[in-house]
Amino acid sequence: MSDLTGLTIRQAQDLLERGEVSSVELTQSVLDRIVALDNEIRAYLTLTPESALEQAAEADARRTGGARPSALLGIPVAIKDLICVEGVPNTCGSRILENYVPPFSATAVEKLRQAGAVILGKTNTDEFAMGSSTENSAFFPTRNPWDLSRVPGGSSGGSAAAVAAGMAFGALGSDTGGSVRQPASYCGVVGIKPTYGRISRWGLVAFASSLDQIGCFARTASDAALLLETIAGYDPRDSTSVEAPVPEYGVSLTGEVRGLRIGVPREYLLEGMQPEVESAVRTSLETLASLGAEIVEVSLPHTEYALPVYYLIAPAEASANLARYDGLRYGLSSPGTDLWDSYRQTRGQGFGPEVKRRIMLGTYALSTGYYDAYYLKASQVRTLIRRDFDRALEQCDVLVAPTAPTTAFKLGEKLDDPLQMYLQDIFTLALSLAGLGGLSVPCGFDAEGLPIGLQIMGGAFDEATILQVAHAYQEVTDWHTRRPGLKAVAG
Amino acid sequence: MRLSLAQVEHVAQLAQLGLTAEEKELFREQLSSILEYAERLQELDTSQIPPTATVLPLENVMRDDRVQPSLPLDDVLANAPAVEDQCFRVPVVLEGEG
Numbered sequence: 001m002s003d004l005t006g007l008t009i010r011q012a013q014d015l016l017e018r019g020e021v022s023s024v025e026l027t028q029s030v031l032d033r034i035v036a037l038d039n040e041i042r043a044y045l046t047l048t049p050e051s052a053l054e055q056a057a058e059a060d061a062r063r064t065g066g067a068r069p070s071a072l073l074g075i076p077v078a079i080k081d082l083i084c085v086e087g088v089p090n091t092c093g094s095r096i097l098e099n100y101v102p103p104f105s106a107t108a109v110e111k112l113r114q115a116g117a118v119i120l121g122k123t124n125t126d127e128f129a130m131g132s133s134t135e136n137s138a139f140f141p142t143r144n145p146w147d148l149s150r151v152p153g154g155s156s157g158g159s160a161a162a163v164a165a166g167m168a169f170g171a172l173g174s175d176t177g178g179s180v181r182q183p184a185s186y187c188g189v190v191g192i193k194p195t196y197g198r199i200s201r202w203g204l205v206a207f208a209s210s211l212d213q214i215g216c217f218a219r220t221a222s223d224a225a226l227l228l229e230t231i232a233g234y235d236p237r238d239s240t241s242v243e244a245p246v247p248e249y250g251v252s253l254t255g256e257v258r259g260l261r262i263g264v265p266r267e268y269l270l271e272g273m274q275p276e277v278e279s280a281v282r283t284s285l286e287t288l289a290s291l292g293a294e295i296v297e298v299s300l301p302h303t304e305y306a307l308p309v310y311y312l313i314a315p316a317e318a319s320a321n322l323a324r325y326d327g328l329r330y331g332l333s334s335p336g337t338d339l340w341d342s343y344r345q346t347r348g349q350g351f352g353p354e355v356k357r358r359i360m361l362g363t364y365a366l367s368t369g370y371y372d373a374y375y376l377k378a379s380q381v382r383t384l385i386r387r388d389f390d391r392a393l394e395q396c397d398v399l400v401a402p403t404a405p406t407t408a409f410k411l412g413e414k415l416d417d418p419l420q421m422y423l424q425d426i427f428t429l430a431l432s433l434a435g436l437g438g439l440s441v442p443c444g445f446d447a448e449g450l451p452i453g454l455q456i457m458g459g460a461f462d463e464a465t466i467l468q469v470a471h472a473y474q475e476v477t478d479w480h481t482r483r484p485g486l487k488a489v490a491g
Numbered sequence: 492m493r494l495s496l497a498q499v500e501h502v503a504q505l506a507q508l509g510l511t512a513e514e515k516e517l518f519r520e521q522l523s524s525i526l527e528y529a530e531r532l533q534e535l536d537t538s539q540i541p542p543t544a545t546v547l548p549l550e551n552v553m554r555d556d557r558v559q560p561s562l563p564l565d566d567v568l569a570n571a572p573a574v575e576d577q578c579f580r581v582p583v584v585l586e587g588e589g
Binding site for chain 1: 494498499501502503505506507508509510511514517518521522524525526528529531532533535537540541542543544545546547549552554562563566567569570571572573579581582583584586
């Protein structure tokens with residue numbers, strides 16, 4: 001095989017099944033590529049090559065043992081460093097957890113391991129998933145494989161970049177306001193954030209608990225479906241996971257969209273967005289129409305309020321969740337003159353600027369005298385945003401829109417202006433507030449050769465229809481088969 | 492909506508967050524502009540709208556009070572900055588006692 005790392009999960013699984021390649025060979029080829037590329041891209045915070053090769057050897061043994069293999073048996077994947085893997089550092093991109101080694105694995109990780117997937121390591125993230133570019137990692141920024149001077153998006157930028165560069169066949173991320181979909185868009189891969197409650201969050205470090213949801217990256221919707229199917233489902237350890245049956249998503253991947261109604265929210269095609277993004281989305285709609293889908297215009301009238309609602313609710317929840325970092329039970333500890341001073345020293349030194357900014361914002365929004373005007377008001381407008389989606393989805397099966405208003409921006413470009421950075425999430429926030437599922441699929445490139453993402457959003461727990469539309473689109477387009485021109489770097 | 496330095500310091504104290512003088516000034520500016528942006532929510536009449544705290548119809552989850560396996564104590568304490576007699580060692584909370 002010339003380049004195993006360019007395969008999809010399903011292609012790799014075929015080779016494994018036919019005995020043409022072993023998981024050890026597959027894993028070694030990915031590890032070799034990481035060695036060649038990741039000094040430049042820096043997608044990984046922690047790489048675990050020895051245990052990856054051990055897991056690969058186990059997978060090979062399981063396969064020859066004759067057990068009916070799962071679709072992920074022997075497939076190397078990456079995990080965002082916000083999702084615990086037992087015995088492997090889990091930093092959340094933060095100095096405050098720099099030396100934290102979790103004594104347990106997240107349920108999603110356990111399920112991947114039970115299926116025989118091989119864990120390659122932990123990927124870079126904005127600190128505690130707070131950011132849209134992965135530049136808020138306390139350790140280093142990750143670079144976009146399509147243009148190393150640009151960001152991969154965020155906060156799951158390490159996972160998106162790893163999959164885009166062939167440094168993992170799939171990856172887990174987490175999405176609170178767009179942190180799977182937006183980096184998927186910037187890196188030209190598929191990223192799915194399912195409905196809130198679909199995947200157990202046990203072992204996912206909490207940022208904003210009413211919004212956080214684990215999601216999956218892969219090169220195709222078909223591969224993403226395999227990952228989702230493996231990790232979805234009820235977990236008694238997460239009381240917000242839902243006891244709904246997990247469908248076999250593969251059944252939905254018919255390549256057909258005939259008869260489906262696809263809604264286009266008029267608020268998502270804005271004046272002033274990057275023209276190439278708008279035209280790529282419009283062309284994609286024509287493609288879906290040519291496959292027999294019916295395109296209808298719908299409205300999500302409260303879209304413009306999603307940004308201020310999100311940036312009050314998520315920081316408010318974060319300020320409560322991050323109160324646990326007290327330097328007593330785990331994490332950085334900076335002794336002060338007394339207990340209170342120790343808290344302030346530990347947190348002042350351990351958290352980076354964006355995390356502090358959001359803790360401040362959230363604490364303010366929850367504080368006496370401001371609660372009604374900010375947190376309560378935002379929670380009420382959140383209800384209006386949910387109702388927008390309920391009404392729109394009465395008229396159609398899925399909604400289609402851009403994932404982000406632009407393609408990937410340059411490193412450093414938006415670091416000094418938090419509001420400009422927050423605006424990168426303008427098309428992903430509302431869906432998160434409504435708790436629904438969404439996916440980004442590559443739908444074109446701009447003049448600079450940077451990927452553009454198409455966002456497909458669906459009703460509650462209807463990931464099957466989202467994946468059906470994405471898969472049908474990928475059957476007739478080849479955007480996802482293009483690879484970033486990393487040869488110069490790889491040597 | 493302009494925050495004063497005193498407001499910033501008050502919020503930092505509520506959050507138990509040690510900030511440098513530069514950080515206080517920076518956050519005063521940045522939080523002010525973010526809150527100013529959030530002012531647009533006041534355009535909407537939400538007097539009859541219930542708040543959304545969770546998107547799920549959640550109810551309390553009950554289970555039998557049964558002993559279940561838990562993590563080994565050594566594993567749990569392995570990440571602690573200070574341990575004594577298989578407990579987390581913490582600074583004095585109440586002065587002049589003990």
